[in-house]
Amino acid sequence: MEIRKKLTYQFIAIVALILFLSSLAIYLSFSRSRKEMFYDRLKNKTKLVAQMLIDIDEIDAELLKKIEKNNPLSLPNEKIVIFDYQNNQIYSSNVENTLSIPIEYLKKVRLQNEVRYIDKEYEVFGAFYTSQYDRIVVFAAATDIYGINRLKGLRLILLIVYVSSLLIVFVAGQVFAARALNPVTNIILQVNDIGIANINNRINEGNGTDELARLAKTFNRMLQRLELAFNIQKNFIANASHELRTPLTIISGQLEVVLMNSRTNSEYQNTITSVLDDIKNLNNLSNRLLLLAQTSSQMAEITFSPIRIDDTLWNARSEILKRKSEYSINISFSESIVDENKLVVMGNELLLKTAISNLIDNSCKYSGDNEVEIVIDAIGGSVKLVFMDKGIGIPLEDLKMIFEPFFRSKNTMGVRGHGIGLSLVDKIIMLHNGSIEVKSEVDKGSEFSVFLPIKG
Secondary structure (H helix, E strand, C coil), X not given: CCHHHHHHHHHHHHHHHHHHHHHHHHHHHHHHHHHHHHHHHHHHHHHHHHHHHHHCCCCCHHHHHXXXXXXXXXXXXXEEEEECCCCCEEXXXXXXXXXXXXXXXXXXXXXXXXXXXXXXXXXXXXXXXXXCCCEEEEEEEECCHHHHHHHHHHHHHHHHHHHHHHHHHHHHHHHHHHHHHHHHHHHHHHHHHCCCCCCCCCCCCCCCCCHHHHHHHHHHHHHHHHHHHHHHHHHHHHHHHHHHHHHHHHHHHHHHHHHHCCCCHHHHHHHHHHHHHHHHHHHHHHHHHHHHHHHHCCCCCCCCEEEEHHHHHHHHHXXXXXXXXXXXXXXXXXXXXXXXXXXXXXXXXXXXXXXXHHHHHHHHHCCCCCEEEEEEEEECCEEEEEEECCCCCCCHHXXXXXXXXXXXXXXXXXXXXXXCHHHHHHHHHHHCCCEEEXXXXXXXXXXXXXXXXXXX
C-alpha cells in the first residue's frame, strides 16, 4: 500500500475514533442529565402528593384522584400509587394496571427511603414518607416522551455530524497526505534523474531544517561519496593502465629490437638483464596495486595482533638494505621510552612493514646522500615514528596531494617511481586507526611523523 493511502487511512481512523468518543461522551452525558432531571420531577411529584395526603386532613384518596386528574402539570402517562404501612394500596391512578410494583421494591423503599427502576416504558420513582400518625410509600411513574425524543434527535444529529465529518476528513486527508509527501516525490524524481553522466548533480535541500531537508542532505552526502569513489576508481583505472602499459611497452620494444638482427651474447645478456629489471619493476608495481586495492576496500579481511613496532622497523630496515646496500638507515629511541610495552601496537605486521618500507625508501631515494634518520618516541597513548631526510623536499602546493594515488610532485620527475607508495602508506595507517603528519621544505628535506595507538 502506498504511504499516501496509509497516511490518509490512519488520519481518518484517528479522527473517526476521536469523533466517536466525543459523540459518545456527549450522548451519555445528555442521557444521564435527562434521566436525573426526570427522576427529580418524579421525586417532586411524590413529595407533593405525600404532603397533600398527609398534611391536609381534608384531602383523602378520592379527592386526591380528582385533583390529579385535572392537574395541568401532570407528566406524560403519569401513574401514582400509594401504600400504607401494611403495604395496602390506599391510592392508585394505575387504573389499567400497566405499572407493576413488586413487593421487594416496597421493602427496599422502607430500607433506603427511595428507589428508582424502569418498568417497560415507565421510569418509576418510589419514596418513603412519615408523619406523626402516618407512614406511607409513594410511587410515581411516567414516560419521558419529550426527553427521549430530544435524545433521539441528538443521536441523529451526532450521527450526521460524524458521517459528514468523516467525508470531509477523507478529502482533507488525501490533500494533506499529497502535500506532505510532495517533497518526497520531488526527491525521488531528482534521485532518478541522477546517473553516471551527471553524478555531480545534487538534490534540492528545501528549507534545510525539517526532516525532508535532512533526508536530502543525507542523499547529497551519499552522492558526494559515490562521486568521490567513482572518480577515484576512474582515475585509478586510468593511471594503473598507464603505469602497467609503460613497462610492458618497454619490454616488448626491447625484445622486438633484439630480434631484428643477430646479436652477440653480451648484447643478449644486457637485453635480458634490462628486461628482467623491467619485469621486477612491473611485478613490484602489480603487488603495490593489489595491496592498495586491498587496503582501500572496506570488505577486506585483515587480521590484527599485538606487534612490537621496533621489531617491524628493524625487519623493514634489514630487507631494504639487502636490496639497496647504498642506503643509510639510522634508528634511534627517545629517552622518554622506559617501558617496552609502549612499543606494542595492535596491527597487521605485513601491512605495517610495507608502510614503513615505503617511507624509508622514499626518504633515501629522494636524498642526495641516500640517508634517513628514524626516531621512535611515545606520546600519550600513541607510539610516534619520525622519518627525517635531507632530500629535495616537497613543494608547499603539492603537500595536500601527496597521498593521492599516482600523484607525483613536479620535482620528482627525474627519479623513478609510480606515485603509489605514499597513498598506500596513508591507507595502511588509517586502517590501524593512526595518523600521519608531514613537514617539508624544498631543498632542505622532509619529515614524516606516524602516530599509532598503543595496545591498551
